[in-house]
Amino acid sequence: MTRDAALLLPSTEPVTLIDPDGNPVHVGQDMPDPQALVHAYAALIAARRFNDQANALVRQGRLAVYPSSHGQEACQVACVQVLDPGDWLFPTYRDSAAIVARGVDPVQALTLLRGDWHSGYDPLATRVAPQATPLATHLLHAVGVAHAARLRGEPTVVMAVCGDGATSEGDFHEALNFAAVFRTPVVFFIQNNEYAISVPLARQTAAPSLAHKGIGYGVPGARVDGNDVAALLSVLGAAVDRARAGDGPQLVEAHTYRVQPHTNADDPGRYRSADEVTPWLARDPITRVETYLRGRGLLDDDTIAGYGVDAEKLAETMRAGLGEDTVADYRDLFAHVYAEPTPQLREQQALVADELSREEAR
Amino acid sequence: MAAEKLTMANALNRALRDAMRADDTVLMFGEDVGPLGGVFRITDGLTAEFGEQRCFDTPLAESGILGMAIGMAMNGMRPVVEMQFDAFAYPAFEQLVSHAAKMRNRTRGRVGVPLVIRVPYAGGIGGVEHHCDSSEAYYAHTPGLHVVAPSDPADAYGLLRKAIESPDPVLFLEPKKLYFSRSEADLTLPVPPIGTAVVRRPGTDATLIAYGPAVPVALEAAEAAAQEGRSLQVVDLRSIVPFDDETVCAAVRSTGRAVVVAEAAGFASVSSEVVARVTERCFHSLHAPIRRVTGFDIPYPPPKLEHVHLPSVDRILDTVDDLQWEDS
Structure with missing residues (x-):
């Protein structure tokens, strides 16, 4: 299959449909319908509340760690809103808000970061893969899930999310290449938030953009303003449609910014200045779509207050669920290594059981 | 069939x-x-x-x-x-x-x-x-x-x-x-499941424990030992994980002596694991320390030298000879 290389190239600038002041930008790309935008707005409010509550739970010692997507909520919300129920999401550790937007129970979504177990939700029932902490390795699993679905003739699309740092990993390249060769319906969605912990984008790549990386594999690339939920819905939605229609994998790079530390354990003062962060606060993904919708009579104070109440209920669910002290069962350590524990694992479990019974007897 | x-x-x-x-x-x-x-x-x-x-x-x-x-x-x-x-x-x-x-x-x-x-x-x-x-x-x-x-x-x-x-x-x-x-x-015959070892050759004097490519070498060594009047049992692990402690330990207990044969370098290897776990379980049945014949702790040799590296019949027999026979 030969493809016109020019057709694979992303736009020179990221697509924006609503500017930071809430004004529409006319670029020939369709504005999502008002209902979709209002739905996205409500999800943004919930995602922001989710991030804030998770950060608070870390401070209270209820979560071991939380990599926040504060400021990146438009990406979190849009990459889920464009999916059908039968589609799959392959998230990273920074995509807890997307997982919750997908409908996963927020307490189950935070099980990994709470330290109860590694993945708290059912990936097969939710069609959300376990959050990946190794970088880019899950992109290949996304290709496999999509390829299996395609062999069975199912219309499944897989949304595979990674960050800018992950694009330097070998598995990123192998995933794009495999997906392209087998024409698997995967949308590779890069949230370029400018930092891999402390290392800036300039140290990851000398490419014109991360979306340009698709051309080497025959995968069309697109660039989108990652703080503009309207542009994200439009660009990601089109990518999902093309993948579902049999056009093969798509690569979308969202330009955004990690306004908060990598995690609570990070110290951004050592590698970037506050002056660098400030302009991004003015590009907040929530205010611009709110201004746009209010200006068109699609959103009023009552509706906004209602979404606020819903978000507060979500936060309350998180506080209640994560405030409980749970008892981790040591038997889980041995039960899931294999479908059937080996004789050696049975022996080791019996050893622990014996230790515990003697402790109780004391 | x-x-x-x-x-x-x-x-x-x-x-x-x-x-x-x-x-x-x-x-x-x-x-x-x-x-x-x-x-x-x-x-x-x-x-x-x-x-x-x-x-x-x-x-x-x-x-x-x-x-x-x-x-x-x-x-x-x-x-x-x-x-x-x-x-x-x-x-x-x-x-x-x-x-x-x-x-x-x-x-x-x-x-x-x-x-x-x-x-x-x-x-x-x-x-x-x-x-x-x-x-x-x-x-x-x-x-x-x-x-x-x-x-x-x-x-x-x-x-x-x-x-x-x-x-x-x-x-x-x-x-x-x-x-x-x-x-x-006969491919129609049932085979034991993953996780079970088998005794490939019965023997009473010592047990050779091998897997994969080392099994035919161990069998050849047992045949050669029989010519010299020594009866070597050969156990084929088949499955490294899960490991069949039961079969392996029963075999070693029956002879009281054992040599593990493997191609891989011996240091921190499957063969060292076999020695450790059999010793832990069968110490009182052993007449001699369990020995190993393995590849050396070197990168795999070029073709002209691989015969020096690989466990051979002679090296296995020499090691068997060394199992403190005079003490029992």
Whole structure:
């Protein structure tokens, strides 16, 4: 299959449909319908509340760690809103808000970061893969899930999310290449938030953009303003449609910014200045779509207050669920290594059981 | 069906064909496994019979092959992948250790990845560098993987069928030097499941414990010892993980002396694990320390020197002679 290389190239600038002041930008790309935008707005409010509550739970010692997507909520919300129920999401550790937007129970979504177990939700029932902490390795699993679905003739699309740092990993390249060769319906969605912990984008790549990386594999690339939920819905939605229609994998790079530390354990003062962060606060993904919708009579104070109440209920669910002290069962350590524990694992479990019974007897 | 004479390569090919006929979720992919039939012809004819959706070539990237297989296994398939040579499987190591081996555990048992990673492995074929590694210790050290190594055609067939049916990932180590050795096998007979060792030759004086490519050498040594009036028992592990403590320990207890034979370097190896666990369990039955005949702790030698490195009949017999016979 030969493809016109020019057709694979992303736009020179990221697509924006609503500017930071809430004004529409006319670029020939369709504005999502008002209902979709209002739905996205409500999800943004919930995602922001989710991030804030998770950060608070870390401070209270209820979560071991939380990599926040504060400021990146438009990406979190849009990459889920464009999916059908039968589609799959392959998230990273920074995509807890997307997982919750997908409908996963927020307490189950935070099980990994709470330290109860590694993945708290059912990936097969939710069609959300376990959050990946190794970088880019899950992109290949996304290709496999999509390829299996395609062999069975199912219309499944897989949304595979990674960050800018992950694009330097070998598995990123192998995933794009495999997906392209087998024409698997995967949308590779890069949230370029400018930092891999402390290392800036300039140290990851000398490419014109991360979306340009698709051309080497025959995968069309697109660039989108990652703080503009309207542009994200439009660009990601089109990518999902093309993948579902049999056009093969798509690569979308969202330009955004990690306004908060990598995690609570990070110290951004050592590698970037506050002056660098400030302009991004003015590009907040929530205010611009709110201004746009209010200006068109699609959103009023009552509706906004209602979404606020819903978000507060979500936060309350998180506080209640994560405030409980749970008892981790040591038997889980041995039960899931294999479908059937080996004789050696049975022996080791019996050893622990014996230790515990003697402790109780004391 | 009666016994027939066939090679291990024939038996493996037959196992893949029969598994693919029995279950249409079984797929085979990797490098050169399509029309060529694999560099060792183990997948010969599979693309022709099952079509290129079920047996296909991939781009040349081992992490990609295994990563995609994990995704397919998550979504209802039973992939079998071929890593072309032992030392070319290393790019897939992260996918193996961090994902294939851990997916069931990470998800508290909700997502298993039933897949088989076939690895043509070990030496004795005059291969140039990077084509003869014995890499089993890396895999056996990783909880969540099953690791098996057949030593004859009948077992190759039976173990591969069982590996493909397994709900967990199986590292399937195929001794390259045994691919084209022929023996009688009846593929219709049931074979013991993964996790069971077998006594290949009865004996009363000492036990040789071997697996994969070392088994025929151990059997040859036992035959030579018999000429000299010493009766050596030979145990074939078949499965490194799960490990069959029961069969191995019963065998060692019956003779009181043991030598572990393996091609891999001895330091921090499967052979050291065997010595440790048998000693822990059978100390009072032992008349001498358990000894090992293994490859040296060196990178695999060039073809002209591999005979120095590989466990030989003479080295095994010398080691058996050294088992403190004068004390009992």
